[in-house]
Amino acid sequence: MNIPSLKIGHFQLHWLNGGHFRLDGGTMFGAVPKVLWEKKCPADANNCIPMCNDVLLVQTPEHNILIDTGLGNKLNTKQLSIFQITSPWSIIPQLASLGLARADIDAVILTHCDFDHAGGIVMHGKDGREELAFPDAVHFIQRKEWEDVENPCRRAQSTYWPENFSLLKKEGRLTIIDGEQEIFPGIIVRYTGGHTRGHQLVEITSDGETAVHLADLFPTHNHSNPLWIMAYDNFPLEVIDLKEKYFSHYQQLNSWFTFYHDLEIKACKLDPQGKICRSL
Numbered sequence: 001m002n003i004p005s006l007k008i009g010h011f012q013l014h015w016l017n018g019g020h021f022r023l024d025g026g027t028m029f030g031a032v033p034k035v036l037w038e039k040k041c042p043a044d045a046n047n048c049i050p051m052c053n054d055v056l057l058v059q060t061p062e063h064n065i066l067i068d069t070g071l072g073n074k075l076n077t078k079q080l081s082i083f084q085i086t087s088p089w090s091i092i093p094q095l096a097s098l099g100l101a102r103a104d105i106d107a108v109i110l111t112h113c114d115f116d117h118a119g120g121i122v123m124h125g126k127d128g129r130e131e132l133a134f135p136d137a138v139h140f141i142q143r144k145e146w147e148d149v150e151n152p153c154r155r156a157q158s159t160y161w162p163e164n165f166s167l168l169k170k171e172g173r174l175t176i177i178d179g180e181q182e183i184f185p186g187i188i189v190r191y192t193g194g195h196t197r198g199h200q201l202v203e204i205t206s207d208g209e210t211a212v213h214l215a216d217l218f219p220t221h222n223h224s225n226p227l228w229i230m231a232y233d234n235f236p237l238e239v240i241d242l243k244e245k246y247f248s249h250y251q252q253l254n255s256w257f258t259f260y261h262d263l264e265i266k267a268c269k270l271d272p273q274g275k276i277c278r279s280l
């Protein structure tokens with residue numbers, strides 16, 4: 001089982017398989033004409049392109065942190081066919097291969113609450129009952145995002161699924177964040193908005209090295225042009241501004257940009273012109 005990984009100072013990053021699916025290529029590239037995006041991402045007969053949902057495991061000397069949770073194992077037959085699942089959620093066996101049990105995860109950071117990021121918060125256990133996948137982890141969500149989980153607008157109703165969040169409050173494993181917080185030394189979450197109303201990024205710093213997880217603001221390396229944004233973005237003009245701001249900020253720090261939805265590249269660095277100059 002090959003698990004891509006990257007060292008950031010004293011921390012270790014691992015990309016775990018949160019499930020592969022296929023989404024409409026046009027929706028993934030918004031207003032970009034198909035003749036342009038298809039050169040980078042060939043579509044199938046249904047106009048769909050393959051994508052992963054890579055859950056990032058961040059290991060510090062003291063803590064194990066997950067960023068997002070993948071698709072989970074609760075999808076029904078209809079959902080499995082709609083989303084064309086080509087590789088199942090394999091977080092737990094992959095953690096085991098790294099010597100970690102579910103109870104070893106100390107924190108789960110949710111960049112936002114769409115089903116492809118939050119589907120693995122609650123899982124079907126051995127007896128088929130719903131249980132927290134990471135029972136001892138504190139789950140960190142921005143306040144605005146949680147407000148939309150509890151009271152979703154009509155568009156969000158199709159991607160914020162109540163069964164993904166039902167146990168968080170009941171089991172006392174939810175921590176709401178307002179803006180910015182250092183969760184553990186070197187692990188900072190920062191409110192962004194843009195993709196969803198309460199979207200957040202994760203900044204990882206150790207020993208002078210930095211990686212940033214921009215989640216769905218920068219879903220794949222094919223979205224490195226700030227204007228190449230998804231039709232899924234709820235606040236598209238904000239996303240363009242946020243990409244310009246954070247690309248420049250983190251490029252100056254010589255930071256790695258890590259990906260969640262990219263099947264080819266797990267992380268990249270940008271040059272001052274915003275072009276990809278190094279990749280993993």
Ligand SMILES: [Zn+2]
Nearest residue numbers: 114116117216
């Ligand atoms: Zn996503």
